[in-house]
Amino acid sequence: MRIFNTMAAHAIPLVPRSLIRKISRRYIAGETLCDARTRIHALHAAGFRTTVDVLGETASSSDQAEAMTRDYLNLIQAFGAQDETTELSIKLTALGLHIDEDACMTRVSVILGAAASHGMTACIDMEDTGCTQKTLDAFLKLEADGYPVGIALQAYLTRTNDDIVSLQARGSRMRICKGIYAEANEHLVDGASRDRAAINSHFIRHVSSAIQAGSFVGIATHDAQLIDLLSNWLQCERIDRSRFEFQMLLGVCEPLRDALLAQGFNVRVYVPYGHDWYGYSTRRIKENPRIAGYILAAMIHSNRAR
Structure with missing residues (x-):
């Protein structure tokens, strides 16, 4: 089968x-902001946290990047008007990273400033390895500027072993996932190209070390075995549940998602529209x-x- x-x-x-x-x-959630608000409101009512993402490919022009910026500002205004907070997921390439880095940073700063004014946070998503260093550099600047922002890290990348060290020292907020992009073996931890389970030990090490270092960690996985191992560790170590959360994609592994919420864990659902x-x-x-x-x-x- x-x-x-x-x-x-x-x-x-x-x-x-x-x-x-x-x-x-x-x-x-749907094609429109109204669709997203309806789905997110229902998830909040059920006790979940949410992250919202405006779907879109890498911007190929400044006009596209500006249009994406307007979409995010409209989203923030709509949720702010209803006094309903959600987290933003931001891909830098959709805001013009490959076109003009300075202009991209200006757009992101505008979005994060508007989000902060309504009590919203954001997570800078990690893309393929061609963007990794630029994404980390951008995040470090945004964080230093005082914006409420976190960064996604991919456990299947060898370089994450080093990247996470400085982030832990800063107490940065992190979202740790396995990683989904098709990358050359030279970028991947041993065995990751053949077996996704080979990433698990790295994933566990990154999550546990980041939490122990004082960072807030979003544990982004649908791997039931991995979740079981981590939830057992978190409970054995008596880690306060305010210091981490589990994160899942909309429509994926919903029984597992609901079970985690029923056990009293904080669970965030990623909602694209x-x-x-x-x-x-x-x-x-x-x-x-x-x-x-x-x-x-x-x-x-x-x-x-x-």
Whole structure:
């Protein structure tokens, strides 16, 4: 069955967009800000924290970067008007990192300033290794300027072993995830290219050392075994639950997510919205071959029924 699912994941480009759109409703709040507010309000009412992301590809022009900035400012204004706080997820490339770094930093500063005025925080997302150093440099400047901002780190990168040291010394707020980009083996920890489970020991070490150093840590994973190991460690060490939270994507592993909340852990749900539903949905499906298997099986069954 695993082989079938993997083959199905590779066949996703052949799946009709209409079917992907139907599947996307599980992972995306919708195309509009109103859709996002409705989903986030429901999650808050259920006891979850949220992070909101405006979907969009890397900006290819200053106009695109400015449009993304306006989208974030509108988002902040809408939530601020309702006195409902959420965290922002920000990709620097969507704000023009590859076009003009200074202009990008100006846009991010404007967004973070507006967010702070409404009591909102933000997390600078980590992208592929071509952006890693620039993203870290930008974060360090933004943090030094006093903005309420955190940074995402990817446990599958070898360089994270060094990058996290200075962040821990500063007490920086971190979101630690496994990492999803297709990177060359030279950038990855041993075994990561062949087996995602090989990342777990690195993930655990980064989370535990960061918490022990005094940083607030977002534990971003859907790996049940990894969550079990970490939750046991957190309870054995009697780590106060205000010093960390579990983080999951909208529509992914919801029973596990709900179980963590029921156990009294803080749980944050990442809520994307926007018009780039196709690109985001296909990435999520490829990351979870089981879903691709369900889709392909449904297509085969449908064709046989005709």
